[in-house]
Every structure is written in structure tokens, then in C-alpha cells.
């Protein structure tokens with residue numbers, strides 16, 4: 001099917017023809033035949049890189065040209081940024097694109113001027129809870145990676161968000177993009193959507209197992225040369241020498257880093273002088289951005305053409321690794337499956353070194369087939385690689401046979417709604433009532449009957465769980481104690497703040513009962529909520545944290561009995577996470593924190609982000625309920641944001657002044673923005689570099705009168721590279 005023949009505006013067809021897309025892939029053609037461009041709902045369950053996003057673009061552009069507005073929902077912020085960058089290319093068509101991934105208690109009304117809004121499912125849900133007006137005008141909803149409805153933590157929000165959007169916009173077109181799943185027909189029926197299921201890919205995928213140095217797949221066997229003792233490295237070198245790149249999936253960050261380091265010396269031998277120069281630049285950028293042992297190791301690997309990628313890296317570092325790989329400079333990335341979750345980073349060969357995953361309930365378990373297919377689907381760059389190869393490693397003949405049966409010859413599992421638990425429903429029952437979707441139990445059940453959970457389980461047991469949620473919400477005074485479902489002001493605030501009602505109840509109880517609200521008391525209160533992500537307890541942590549608790553027992557609202565082993569262990573994890581935040585707000589260096597707690601910089605950022613949000617909730621709740629602690633919580637919220645002491649908060653309100661620069665200014669006597677306003681500009685420029693100083697004075701100038709900065713006579717002498725480094729924070 002030619003692009004020219006499509007029922008799309010001429011300028012849209014020209015846009016694609018100019019980008020070299022002349023005709024549709026078979027699944028795309030099937031989608032058009034099934035009504036994609038006639039506003040019909042459609043579920044496309046097709047492999048990675050087989051053109052799903054293009055389908056969404058066609059539907060969105062068609063609707064926008066007719067005056068509509070599109071909402072593109074993704075599961076991850078990284079994917080939101082990737083799609084936002086892609087859709088910005090439509091600016092030549094006069095299409096405006098916005099992205100919304102920020103705080104969860106904003107309406108983001110300003111985004112309504114855009115034709116396409118990209119948002120995570122959580123952010124979409126919070127926009128609905130905050131009754132964002134432009135949500136009523138959405139004409140096309142794209143749910144990318146919709147198979148994640150199956151995930152326990154993200155699934156319920158995506159499912160309820162789609163249910164709400166269909167309620168407020170019954171006529172809007174739903175376009176669901178999914179990896180191949182076992183029950184795509186069931187998902188399509190729930191969405192009242194046409195279904196396109198296909199295994200077609202633009203680049204052939206060879207799936208196989210490496211056993212005794214031979215790569216076995218379908219009808220091929222390939223003997224892999226053995227230049228080193230490690231068969232995974234040999235497999236990687238085999239591809240790199242052919243001009244391809246490798247993605248290696250490991251089950252843990254430690255193994256990721258270890259393999260990237262181990263492969264470095266062998267990969268380095270394949271590099272040209274030009275490659276090495278380009279890689280050195282990337283490595284220098286890494287060190288500009290971060291000063292931890294992990295980033296030092298990463299930079300060293302990159303100089304040899306390898307890298308590792310996991311959630312412990314900060315976003316700038318991950319983007320540098322991804323960019324270096326896309327440009328073909330980094331030859332091998334060793335990653336945890338984060339990379340496979342939707343990020344478009346294909347490679348000629350994908351090596352799955354570990355197909356097991358650790359879970360606290362059942363230890364090391366084989367990953368689901370769906371997850372294997374996601375990783376395997378990254379093999380083969382369209383138009384660049386002649387084929388893609390996904391390789392599992394077998395250490396025995398039994399494992400060799402198992403892997404073929406379990407993964408290569410198997411179909412992906414069915415996906416199942418995870419909404420039917422009290423943890424999931426508690427949040428969504430309150431938001432459904434707060435948003436006026438339900439004023440009585442009957443209306444609430446009607447709303448829930450429109451969910452995928454009800455579609456799959458035909459409401460089994462839903463009423464009982466809902467009853468338990470309503471009882472809890474009334475006991476915690478988030479709902480009026482009436483037959484009608486009426487949210488209290490407390491309940492409305494909890495819904496708008498996008499927090500688990502159980503978290504809100506714990507915070508309210510803690511603020512009410514706390515004798516003294518120290519920094520630790522508030523930080524632990526935040527860490528004791530179900531919304532908080534806790535650090536794992538390593539064996540060496542137990543004694544140290546336990547001793548700390550004994551010495552500071554009066555700073556905790558409640559210390560559980562050590563004889564209640566499960567609850568006490570969980571409490572120790574809360575305390576360990578609280579102590580990370582104490583070090584963070586007391587300006588311990590990131591490297592020191594990483595080494596002390598056994599984490600990455602990305603974890604500090606991720607945990608600080610969540611803690612900041614929950615502390616923001618504590619501030620709002622203390623104010624609403626007139627509890628003590630609002631001022632202390634508001635100050636801590638800022639300190640968590642910057643990772644700094646209270647005396648620096650005024651300085652930190654200035655962009656370009658992060659925790660390191662603020663401390664340097666403070667120690668030099670510039671203790672506030674007022675001090676800076678009256679400061680000798682040359683002195684500040686000497687301290688922070690003229691470019692940073694100018695950015696600072698420019699902000700202060702907008703708040704009052706201060707002298708201009710004279711640029712130095714000899715440009716390039718600035719002490720600061722002008723790059724925002726980790727020390728800006």
C-alpha cells in the first residue's frame with residue numbers, strides 16, 4: 001500500500017515521502033484496511049520496530065488536521081522524551097507538541113494549546129484527577145506499550161486512565177500499541193477495537209541458543225571463533241568484527257558492569273583511531289556530568305567501546321550511553337532489562353546472558369516469554385542490519401533444550417489486569433469518586449465494570465474489595481460517612497496529590513502523634529508510606545541500622561517490636577532509606593552516598609524525587625488538617641530537591657546554583673540572594689566562572705537592580721566550562 005494512496009492530507013503524505021517512507025509495512029496496511037484512518041479503535045500487537053509508532057502518527061495527524069487533539073500515553077518518562085523529540089519533527093506541518101511528566105498536582109492547562117500531548121500514564125491520571133479542561137477535547141488517545149496493563153505497579157493506573165478517558169470522550173479514537181501478547185483478542189474486545197496481530201518485522205530475526213561455542217537457530221548452525229575464554233565475549237566480537245553492535249542483557253547491575261569491564265579489552269582491539277577519539281569525547285562528557293566511582297568505571301569502559309546501562313545511572317549518563325550507541329561508536333552495551341522496556345535502541349545481536357530474575361517471593365525465576373520477546377525484539381536495526389540475532393546461553397544440553405522450548409518456540413503469555421487488589425483499588429476508588437465519576441456505590445460499580453479487570457474476571461469478587469476500600473476511606477475521613485459517596489476536603493486533596501490513600505493516612509497519623517518533628521522523624525514518616533521506594537537491606541546493614549534505631553528510638557513516631565521479624569525488617573529498610581535522605585540533605589557527596597548505601601547516582605535521584613513528592617504531600621496535608629510540621633516539611637521538601645542544608649535554601653532558588661555552588665558561595669560570605677545582589681560581580685565570577693555568574697545576576701536583575709558583568713577580555717579563560725555538571729546540584 002503506497003503512502004500516496006492513503007486518505008491523509010497532502011502535506012502529511014509529502015512529509016513521509018520526503019523522509020523516505022514510500023509504502024506501508026504489511027501490518028500497517030492491514031491497520032489502514034481495518035479503519036485506522038476512519039477513526040476506528042485499533043489494537044496493533046506487532047513486534048518491536050515493525051512500525052507501530054507510524055500508525056499512531058497517521059491517526060493523530062489525520063485527526064489534528066480535522067481540528068482534533070491527540071494524547072500519547074507512554075509508561076516511562078524516558079520513552080515520553082523519545083516520542084516528544086520524534087513528534088517535534090511535525091513542526092514543519094504546523095503541529096505543536098507538548099510533554100507532561102512533571103508534578104502530579106498541576107493541571108498543566110497551558111499544555112492545552114498543543115495538538116499532541118505526550119504524557120506518562122501516571123501523569124495522565126493526575127491530569128484527569130485535577131480536572132484539566134483540555135482533556136475533554138482529546139480526539140485520539142494512543143496507549144503505547146499497552147501490554148504493561150499486566151504489570152502490578154503500572155498496570156492499574158493505565159487501565160483506569162483508559163477507562164476514564166473512554167467515559168469522558170466516548171467518541172475518541174483509541175489506538176493501543178502492544179508487543180505480541182497471548183490474549184490480544186481479549187484486550188481488543190475490551191477496547192472495542194479492531195485487531196492487527198502480526199509477527200512480521202522489517203529485519204529478519206534469528207533466535208537461537210549458544211551451546212559449546214555453536215550458535216544454533218532455526219535451520220542454521222554457526223561455529224563462533226574463540227579468541228577469548230568467555231563465549232559471550234566471543235559472540236560479541238563475532239558481531240562487532242562484522243560491523244554490528246551488541247546488546248547484552250544481564251539480570252543485575254553488578255553483572256552488567258562486570259561484563260562491560262570484562263569485554264572492554266577485547267572490544268578495544270576492534271576500534272579505529274577515529275573511533276577511539278569519538279569515544280574519548282563521550283567518556284569526557286560522562287566525567288563532566290558525574291564524579292562517582294561508577295561513572296569513572298563507565299567512562300573507562302566507553303574509552304574501549306563498551307558501556308553498561310541500568311537504573312542506577314542518572315538520566316544524562318544514560319542518554320550519553322544511548323547516544324554513543326545510536327551513533328555506532330559504542331559497540332556493546334551491557335544492560336538490565338530497563339533498556340528493553342520500550343526504548344528504541346536496536347543492535348544486530350542481542351545476547352541474553354541471564355534469563356532469570358530475582359524476586360523476593362520466589363528467588364531466581366525464569367523471566368516471562370513476553371520479556372524475552374521484548375529483549376529479542378531489539379535485534380536488527382531496520383535498514384542497517386541484514387538481520388538481527390537473539391542469542392540465549394546454555395550451559396548444558398538440558399538447558400539448551402529448555403531454552404528452545406521455553407522461549408524460542410513459545411508464544412508470549414496472556415496479560416492480566418492487576419486492578420483487583422485493595423492496594424490498587426484504594427487509590428482509584430478515591431480518585432473515581434473525587435472526579436465525580438461515581439456518586440453512589442452503584443455508579444462506582446458501573447464505572448469499575450468498564451475496566452479490563454471486570455472484563456476478564458466478570459466482576460468476580462470486585463464488590464467485596466470495593467466495600468473494604470470504601471470502609472477504609474470513610475474510617476480515614478477521606479469520604480463522608482454517608483451512603484452517598486462524597487469525598488471530604490481531605491479526600492479530594494489526597495486524590496489531587498496523586499498519592500496512595502494509605503500513605504496519606506500514615507502521614508496524617510504520624511504528624512498527629514509525633515512528639516518531636518526532627519529531620520529524621522519527617523524523613524522516616526515519608527519512607528514509611530507505601531508510595532516510597534525503599535533500599536534493599538544488605539546483610540552488612542542489619543547490625544548498623546539496628547544500632548542506629550536503638551540510639552535514636554525517640555525520633556521515630558513508632559518503632560515496631562524486633563520480635564515481629566517481618567515488620568521490623570521492613571522498618572529497618574525504611575530507616576536505611578531515611579538515612580540516605582539525611583545524608584543527601586546534609587550535603588554528603590554523591591559518591592560517598594553511593595558507596596555507603598551500595599547504590600547508583602540514579603537511585604539517589606529516583607529516591608529523592610519520590611521523597612520530595614511525598615514530603616510535598618505532608619506539607620499540604622499538615623496545612624489542610626492544621627497539624628504541626630507544615631513549615632518543617634516545606635523546608636525539607638526544598639532541601640530534598642537540592643540535597644542541601646536549610647541555610648542554602650534561599651541561594652538554591654536561583655537556577656544554576658546547585659548544592660556545591662551554593663555551599664561555595666555561602667562559605668565565601670554570600671549567604672543569600674540579597675548578599676549576591678550587592679556583591680562585587682568580579683568576585684562572584686572568579687568564584688563560579690563569568691558565564692554562571694552572568695546567569696545568576698540575570699535572574700537577580702529580574703528581581704531588582706544589580707551591575708552588569710563585564711565579559712573577560714580573553715574569552716575561553718572562564719573557569720567553568722559552562723556545562724551543567726553534577727556539582728551544579
Ligand SMILES: Nc1ncnc2c1ncn2[C@@H]1O[C@H](COP(=O)(O)OP(=O)(O)OP(=O)(O)O)[C@@H](O)[C@H]1O
Pocket residue numbers: 020021022023024025028047048049050051052053054055342343344382
Ligand atoms: N512503512 C515504513 N517504511 C519504511 N520505514 C518505516 C516504515 N514504518 C516505520 N518505519 C521506520 O522504522 C523505524 C521503526 O518504526 P516505529 O518507531 O514506528 O516502530 P515501532 O514498532 O514503534 O518501534 P518501537 O517498538 O521501538 O516503538 C522508524 O525509524 C520508522 O521511521
